[in-house]
Amino acid sequence: MRRNELSEILKDRVLILDGAYGTELMRRGFKESPEEIVLSHPEAIKKLHEEYVNAGSNAILTSTFGANPIKLSKIGLESYHEKIVRDAVRIAKSISKDVLIFGDIGPTGDLPYPLGERTFDEYYDNFQKTASILIEEGVDAIILETFTDILELKAAYMAVRDISKDIFLIAHLTFEKNGRTLTGTDPVNFAITFDDLDVDAIGMNCSLGPEEMLPIFEELSKYTHKLLTVEPDAGAPILKGEKVEYPVTPEEFAIHMDSYWEAGANIIGSCCGSNPLHTRKISTVVGKRGPVDRESKKIFAISGPSSVVNFDKFVVIGERLNPAGKKRLSQAIKDEDVNYLIDQARDQVDHGAHALDVNFGVEQTVSRNFMSKSVAALSYKVNVPLSLDIQTYDFLEFVMKRYPGRPLINSARAVEEEFVKRASLVKKYGGILITLSMGERVPESFEERKKSIEYALEMAERIGLTRDRLIFDPIVLAIGAGSDARETLKTIKYLDSVGLKSVFGLSNISFGMPDRSYINGAFLAMSILNGLSSAIMNPIDEIVMGNMKASLLLTKRSQIEIEKIQGTDELLNFVLTGAEDKLMKAVDDLISVEDPVSIIENHLKPVMDRVGDLYGSGKIFLPQLILAAQTAQKAFEKVQKLIPSGSETGKFVIATVKGDVHDIGKNIVATIVKSAGYRVIDLGRDVPSERIIETVEKENPVMVGLSAMMTTTAPRIKEVVDGMKKKHLNVPVIAGGASLNETLAKDLGADFYAKSATDAIKYLKMVIRT
Template sequence: MKREELKKILNERVLVLDGAYGTELAKRGYPDVPEKVVLENPQAIKKLHEDYIRAGANAILTSTFGANDVKLSKFGLESQQEKIVNSAVEIAKSASNGSLIFGDIGPTGELPYPIGEMKFDDYFNTFKKVASLILKAGVDAIILETFTDIMELKAAVLAVRELSKEIFLIAHLTFDENARSLTGTDPTNFALTFNDLDVDAIGVNCSLGPQEILPIFEEISKYSDKMLVVEPDAGAPILKNGKTHYPVGPQDFAFYVDSFWEAKANIIGSCCGSDPTYTAAISKRVGKRSPIKEKAKKVFAFTSPTDIADLDDFVVIGERINPAGRKKLQQHMKDKNMDAVMKVATGQKEAGAKALDVNFGLEQFVDVGFMSDTVNSIAYKLGTPISLDIQSFEALEYVLKRYPGRALVNSSRADEEELTKKLELIKSYGGMLVVLSMEEGVPTSFEDRKRAIEKALKMAESFGISKERLVFDSIILAVGAGASPKETLKAIEYLNESGLKSVVGLSNISFGMPNRSYLNAAFLAMAVSSGLSSAIMNPKDQNVMQMLEASLILNGKSLELKVQKGEGDTNQLVDLILSGEEKKLLDYVDELLKAEEPLNVIENHLKPAMDVIGDMYDKSKIFLPQLILAAQTAQKAFEKVQSLFEKKESSEKFVIATVKGDVHDIGKNIVATILRSAGYDVVDLGRNVAPEKIIDAIKSEKPVMLGLSAMMTTTAPKIQETIEKMKEEGISLPVIVGGASLNEELAKDLGADFYAQNATDAVKALKNIKKGS
């Protein structure tokens, strides 16, 4: 089916998508991953498809959720990828009886660079391969489900679109109870970023029940004009008589259908824990409704994975990642010295920059891969939205394609040829565009600027790009060269009155003049009064920053400063760890070691600092990418100090494993990283680990605690099996468990002593026990 045909159907009525496969197949006696069931028990897959269709599903999912080669390799099935995909699609077709078939693609289960090993191209090639097979087999749509990271999902979208412009495409992100994805993206950010991309529908599935997922879905709906899809779980799982149950029954689940419909849902389904009875209840409630159509709220904003630079608030864009006149920084970029660039970026953010303008100077001498890695490192590790000040079109395309969010592209003249290329770029890869209020020559008057602005707006409209994706540079000319700033101020005022956003390169006003700081500050005050939205400037200039803050207050606004700082006596150490500046941290630790014993440095300084950082994470002051960066940096300090220990002072051990039958290890790996950074000797047994191997490790390593991870509901009982075998062996050891399939109640029912909702919970649990207890 062509995408326009499906769009027409969805414009006329709300469709019902089927329910869970993994949990339902397990309940029916097929506990293996669906891809393996496809090969070994295809009749079970067909029967479940048929049951969902009889229950009222208008669309069914192919059993290819985990059929990407990265995921299949964890089960030793990568060589059978083509057979799995072809069989899964054929089974769905044989059962469909006229129902739509959605080719299902899930994530790889691997974290993105720089917090993990996977780069954009790794994701892209992986998804292109599986999508190619699904498209060749023939489906009505492709749905990208249960993704936890915005860059991985973007890579999947672009991979599908490179293969087909005709397939209807749905993109889902999964959120936790704090309304954040695993790597820190909130629903508004998700909606803004994927509004720009060539997807037909966006939505949310898994991890939460209908009550918890509703406000997240409503927020996505508020900011997105795409069609919308929602698939909640049947609540948080609980254990009854040794079996996993989901507490939200079919009728209670269907109660929320009205709310999802009111939030503009076009497709409603169900996820983990559901079965055909849920589909029947949803179908009955949905009936023959038409979808609600309301325009989304328009926002002028660009993003990183974890933050939004909203131009309705004044945005300070740090200017110092620019090697112009700075030979040392240019050399660092040539040499691929990431640490040097990150140091500049960190300093700009700590001084008050909400976003960062990234310029690579003489680009022909800078590796394009380094450009992309640098931009993504800043975006993930600092959480700072980026303005891409890249002159080479090819390099800009390379970096923008791989950017994890909605970047600001800086910039384009209102020249027909140049603006066309830049508009096509953001249309393909998303983002906002800075348009210079000039055509061929330098504008001397307000009228010149106005003419360029109006031309750019018309061109953008012809490309289907809304004004909310444009920011206009009002063009500051050097006052020292005789230019009048009044023409620039007129343009800013015109843009403000027209409901448009403006930006200026502040330091241009004072070029070649003495007392530049004061001139910059004075002009900025005048520009803010005229309605300026943002400025590319140096936030370390206190004259300018103080004038900005005063000007905003006098104009009824305020300056949002989100500077990540520690608290109390560990303040300096916390800041060093958060900055990622390893050398500075180790130098600081050297100074501590001159005055204190190694063990005291760990107990009185490093551990308390990591406690503060853990608390910042718990309070959402930082997110997973920043936590992992801090952990990786702190671990170097712990290793340095621990190398000075005598044997009797060796670190306490912690054994961790993903249970038998489960190959998911993102959460386990994060916990291991955080615990190492907290000074523990972590023994990681890997994934798919049998109880016997875990017990052997406990006996040989003598840890203070055991950590067990289970991502899938079907493997959660393996936790209980492992704990029972420990008891049979006479082993008394605290056990902490975690994973997407678990919660506090289920952990207790499985026999665990502690439940870790996130990595920092494991650190807290270890504090509550004593070695040998």
């Protein structure tokens, strides 16, 4: 089926997608993954397909969720990749009934740099291999589901769309109860980022039951103009006897689906714990309905992985990541010193920048790899969106493709070839384009600027880029060279009067003049009075920032407020900001007056406790948590070397249980615990219960951490706990993973449940004190 044909169907009716495969096959006695079952018991996959279709599914998923090369390599099946994907599609297509086949692609289970080691290109190549086979085999659509990071999802989207412009494409993120993904993306961010892209539908699945997922889905529906899809779990799993079950009955599930239909869902299915009975009830409730009409909000905003900046309030864009006139920054770029860039970026954010302008200077001397790494590190670690000031077209495209969010692009003149090339990149990869109010020559008058603005709007309309994807630079020229600043002010006022946003480079006004701060501050105040939306400026200049704040107050325009996650403890601030040099100096000062154990117990551990509290309360997200842990870990290592042998603070054994190859959560916990001063013994993933028990017996740890991502492997936790009891190993067990909740973890015999990565520190502290 062609893409436009499926789109037409969805204008008239809501489609019913099938339900779970992994948990349902497990309930039927299978212990392997669905991808393995495709090879060993294809008839079981076909039978389940048929049951879902008979229950009312209009579309079924191929059993290829984990069938990407990276994921398959973790269970030794990479060489079977092509066979699994082809066979899975053919099994689905062998159903005699008239049903749509959706090719299913799930994530790799690995985090991107700088949170992990995966690069955009590794993701892209991995997903393209699977997508190309699915499309060759003739699926009707492709669904990207259960992704937890927006960059990995973007890579999967690009991989599919570069193969086929004609395949119907659905993109999903998986949200936690706090309304954010693992790496901090919220539904608004997801909406504005993927509304720019050439996907047909967006939505969410997994991790949450229908009641918990609904408010997150409703938030997404308010801000996206795409079609909507949804697949909640059948509630949180519980242990009944020796079996893991899901509590939401088909009847209860179907009642909730009525609310999803009202919120605008076009395709409705179910995820973990569901079965054909759930599908039958869903079909009964919403299967005959047409979609509801909905109006979505448009917001003028840019974003990074865990931040959204809305231009309805005045936006400060930090200018200091530009090597012009900055020898130290130029040298850092030459040396490919990403950490120096991060330090400079964070300093600007600490002084009030809401976004950062990134310029690499002489781009031909800078490697693409460094550009990509710098943009990724700044995006994830500094937690503000970026303005990409990259002039070379090929370099700009390279970075835009890999940007984890919705960027600002700086900039294009209103000259046809230049504007169309850059606007086309914005249209393809997403973002907002800064458009200069000038053509071939630098304009002196407001009238010249106005003509350029009108021409740019005409060109944008011609290529299908809407005006809410443009922000105009009214052109600031140096008054020291005789330019008239009032022409810029007229342009700002005009842009505001016709509903267009504006941004300029403030420092240009005072170039070559003395007392630049005063000139910059005064001109910014005048510009704000005339309706300026944002400025690329120096947030560290107190005079300029003071003028800005006063001007916004007097004009009754509020500014974006960014909560500073800082405290009175300077060690905490150093850890949160990744200021490694300052932290190590502070530790050196402590070493001169306190013994090492005291430094750990009274200074470093309390800092990590506070970091854990901030993460648990949603004030920082995973990227900032990992940065804090990596920074603190170096301080712990330094101090621990001074502690006499035999005085270590304690061991922590951690493993992902047998049959489970997912280790994102396990790796994060290991990093956090190590950063709190414990010796971590990480056994890896897919670890036999016997090996875990043997290690506990040998190492005598303070606690054991067990991770189970899949419902099928959760019972292994009980296997380990029971095995430890038989050997009289009285060591507390903390369990975590997407398949678990507190009730299930306790039913499986764990002493503690890790809801978040920082819970391990909290419980370790509790155990040691008792």
